[in-house]
Amino acid sequence: MPARGDLPDGAPIWIDLGTDDVDAAIPFYTKLFGWEHVGFGEEFGGYGQFLHRGEPVAGVGPSMRPGGPSEWSVYLATADLDAVSGQVTEHDGTLLIGPDDAAGQGRFLVADDPVGGSVAFWEPHGHDGFARVMEPGAPCWFELWTTDFDAATAFYRDAVGWRITLVPSDGSMRYATNDTQEAATAGVYDAAGEERTDRSSWLVYLGVADVDAAAARAAELGGTVLGEPTDSAFGRLVDVRDPVGAVLRLITA
Incomplete structure (x- = not known):
């Protein structure tokens, strides 16, 4: 089914796989789910998207922690990334990347919660996150x-x-x-x-x-x-x- 376009702040809006072996990950997911992979080129640092039925459902790219474990990340929606940044630090989280711009698609932030769990935030400005949910391949x-x-x-x-x-x-x-x-x-x-x-x-x-x-x-x-x-x-x-x-x-x- 199509994803909601009016996600409240704090709701998951995007996922991506970070890994030091993108080339090994891509064929696994395209063959398992029937996804199509679209790469964005070196200007995006090797980042790309997986498409399901022609619509974006996930991202894939080099790990944000080079040498760390490959893992899926979850991005939470926000209408005010700068405010979230302040809230994260105020409540003992640690900023890792950003706030930063993503080439006209939106703004993002990656942080660690106080337990060491990574969490990302996305403020959409063109890219509204995953387009389909709650169906095979989504x-x-x-x-x-x-x-x-x-x-x-x-x-x-x-x-x-x-x-x-x-x-x-x-x-x-x-x-x-x-x-x-x-x-x-x-x-x-x-x-x-x-x-x-x-x-x-x-x-x-x-x-x-x-x-x-x-x-x-x-x-x-x-x-x-x-x-x-x-x-x-x-x-x-x-x-x-x-x-x-x-x-x-x-x-x-």
Whole structure:
């Protein structure tokens, strides 16, 4: 379905994959999701976009932390990037890149939250973010895995304006969304103690028509399927590590 064009401040508006091996990442994603890749040339530092049905759904480019792990980043919408910059530093976040301009497309900022999780912000001026959501080949959900749940939720509440809403559970996990259930666009998961998590990071959910078939295809393309596909209240899902080491989650859409 088409993405909303009136996203509120703090809602995910764009995702991109940062990696030191862009050439290895591109064929994995184009073959797995049927995406088309469009490169923007050296003037954009090797950055490019993935298109789904001819419309942008994600970016890909060299890692913003050269030598660091390949990972998916999530950009949150803002109408005032300079104000966000001040809020981030006021609430113990660390500015890494920007605020800066992106060649007439918008303005962006990359920061670390107080737990060390990276988060980016996008002020659109021509590029309105991903054009499609909640369908095969498009983003479906965005989840911060944090090693300090209390510190992370406080930061996103105070610096970003999220209306943190705790999700009821039996005590086996802690999870929150950035708004009430009907309005939520992202989640926060308490990943402290998770075997594969030694730092806070984002997990991007990408839609597929058949999770089991997509997982098998990901393995054929050089990815690693992390566990078995499982059913959830929101659809069947499984995690995959791509050939350059970034983790994503496939979900039935």
